[in-house]
Amino acid sequence: MSAGWSWYVIALVALNLLGCVWLLWWTSKRRPGDPKPEDTSHFWDGDITEYNKPMPRWWINGFFLLLAFSVVYIFWYGGLGGYDGYGKWSSAGEHALAKAADDARLDETFAPYKGQPIDAIAQDPAAVKLGQAIFNNNCATCHGSSAQGAIGFPNLRDDIWHWGGSPEQILTTVLDGREGVMPEWGTVLTGMGGDSAVVSVVSYVRSLSDPERSQDYLAVQGQRLYTGVCVACHGVEGKGNQALGAPDLTDDYWLYGDSTAQIGESIARGRHGVMPAWRDMLGETRSRLAAAYVWSLSHPAGSATAPPAAKETGRQ
Structure with a gap:
């Protein structure tokens, strides 16, 4: 002032x-x-x-x-x-003192989990409960209190991970965030294949998870366009690339919706998804606890089996 x-x-x-x-x-x-x-x-x-x-x-x-x-x-x-x-x-000084005292108590609570592997933390019920509380306070706004996501926000209970689902990959996502960009291809595709180009690519992309569609006329036309534009990120077989966050197109999971209009929107106008970085906000140990909770959702304690398939509600 x-x-x-x-x-x-x-x-x-x-x-x-x-x-x-x-x-x-x-x-x-x-x-x-x-x-x-x-x-x-x-x-x-x-x-x-x-x-x-x-x-x-x-x-x-x-x-x-x-x-x-x-x-x-x-x-x-x-x-x-x-x-x-x-x-x-000053109120700022009073807040700083109270925050320092609260941080000291939190550090004491979180100290046993400092530097521990994500999958090891996930075996501790008390740690998972702490991680769930951290998730609910910070992550549920986007992913939902049940972690099943919504359109544009991934379901965290299934076995589909655009950036990788290993413990360390999930921790990296939480700590440093992710930014996934799908370019706008509408103009390019229209120039290559006419007004029906985007619909043709949609038909071909759908056929990757439903082979019975592969002989459709539009799907055959779309394969040519896909090969010329999309393989750089999604690969020849449509398996995606976790290093780029490019999704696997063969699993029938659609982050932004599975209707023809929604898939066409993604292709024609692109998408820009951002997962914020939580390193500065939560610190490494609390981020580990949140990541351990997320990992535990598809890897229940004591289970040696593969994570469950995504529920229909999560395929959005």
């Missing part, structure tokens, strides 16, 4: 305090010509009378003491613009 604004605030505070003092003094003083306390001639309903009695002296003195306390309070805690109070107290 600039000095000019500080003086403006100081003037307002001083005027308000002086105004309160003047008002108390003015209203507590009787003057010549004032009616007697019992003689105002204001009556209602025959027996209700308005009197002109001043407040008791002890009450008025209490107000003066309150104003004096206000002056001391303002000078001690600060209330004069940008100038610190004599006691050097």
Whole structure:
């Protein structure tokens, strides 16, 4: 706050305090010509009378003491613009002290899991419960409280991972975030194959997870266009590339919806998905706990089997 604004605030505070003092003094003083306390001639309903009695002296003195306390309070805690109070107290300092104390308690709670492997943490029910709490507070906004995601937000309960599903890959995703970009191909494809080019590519992409569609006319036309444009990221067989976040097109999982219109929208206009980095916000240990919880959703404790297939609700 600039000095000019500080003086403006100081003037307002001083005027308000002086105004309160003047008002108390003015209203507590009787003057010549004032009616007697019992003689105002204001009556209602025959027996209700308005009197002109001043407040008791002890009450008025209490107000003066309150104003004096206000002056001391303002000078001690600060209330004069940008100038610190004599006691050097500030809400920011109070918050910093409280945060430091809370962080110390949290560090003590999380210390046993520092640097531990994700899959090892996931075997500890107490750690998984901590990770779930961290997930609910920070991740559920996008992925949902059940972690089943929504359109544009991955389902974390299945076995499909665009950036890799190993413990370390999941931890990297949580710590440093991910940014997946699907370019706009509508104009390019239209130039290569006409107005039906995007629909043809959609038909071919669908045939990768449903071979019965592979002989459709549009799918055959789409394969040529796919080979010329899409293989760089998704591969010749459509298996994707986890290093780029390019999804596997053979698994029938569609992050942005599985209708012809939604897939066509992804191809023609592109997509830009961002997973924020949580390293600075949560720190490494809390990120490990959250990642361990996510990993545990598809790897239940004590299970040596492959993770369950995605539920229909997750294929969005």
